[in-house]
Amino acid sequence: MFPASLLPKYEQERLKDLYALQILDTPPEECFDHLVDMAQHLFHVPIAYISFVDEQRQWLKAVQGMPQVETARESSFCTHTIMHDRIMVIPDTTQDIRFANSPFVINWPFARFYAGYPLHGLHGQKRVGSFCILDRQPRVLSEKEKKALHVLAAMAELEAKMVIT
Numbered sequence: 001m002f003p004a005s006l007l008p009k010y011e012q013e014r015l016k017d018l019y020a021l022q023i024l025d026t027p028p029e030e031c032f033d034h035l036v037d038m039a040q041h042l043f044h045v046p047i048a049y050i051s052f053v054d055e056q057r058q059w060l061k062a063v064q065g066m067p068q069v070e071t072a073r074e075s076s077f078c079t080h081t082i083m084h085d086r087i088m089v090i091p092d093t094t095q096d097i098r099f100a101n102s103p104f105v106i107n108w109p110f111a112r113f114y115a116g117y118p119l120h121g122l123h124g125q126k127r128v129g130s131f132c133i134l135d136r137q138p139r140v141l142s143e144k145e146k147k148a149l150h151v152l153a154a155m156a157e158l159e160a161k162m163v164i165t
Contacts, residue, residue: 017121018128032062040064045133049156051078052129081116082127090140113139115154
């Protein structure tokens with residue numbers, strides 16, 4: 001069972017909003033692939049992805065730098081990202097008690113840096129996923145870089161909402 005402490009108070013409404021997007025388990029789409037490719041090059045990171053978080057997993061709609069298309073929710077950085085309506089930056093994952101023992105930190109891809117911006121569902125209220133970048137070395141993001149990640153997340157959110165229209 002997934003820890004209740006890592007569930008938003010509005011989890012059932014969030015899941016309804018996520019499922020309304022009808023995006024889970026859909027084939028790759030060029031528009032999302034271009035966004036993560038752009039993020040990978042813009043931020044000079046080995047890994048970038050767009051994720052959607054359902055009850056048990058984090059599913060990756062688009063990913064560069066990792067072969068996985070889904071991971072367990074309990075080991076997902078994005079599970080923490082969707083808890084708040086702002087960017088989540090972890091400058092050094094080995095120094096953050098929440099992530100120091102994560103399989104993604106102690107094993108490949110050896111993530112040392114994470115930044116993720118939450119994505120909102122159809123109605124704009126509930127956070128259903130995130131736009132993320134990972135690096136294998138600790139780092140910080142400038143305010144300009146945070147804004148750029150926000151813009152990419154907003155573009156991914158818009159694309160996700162357009163899929164069902």
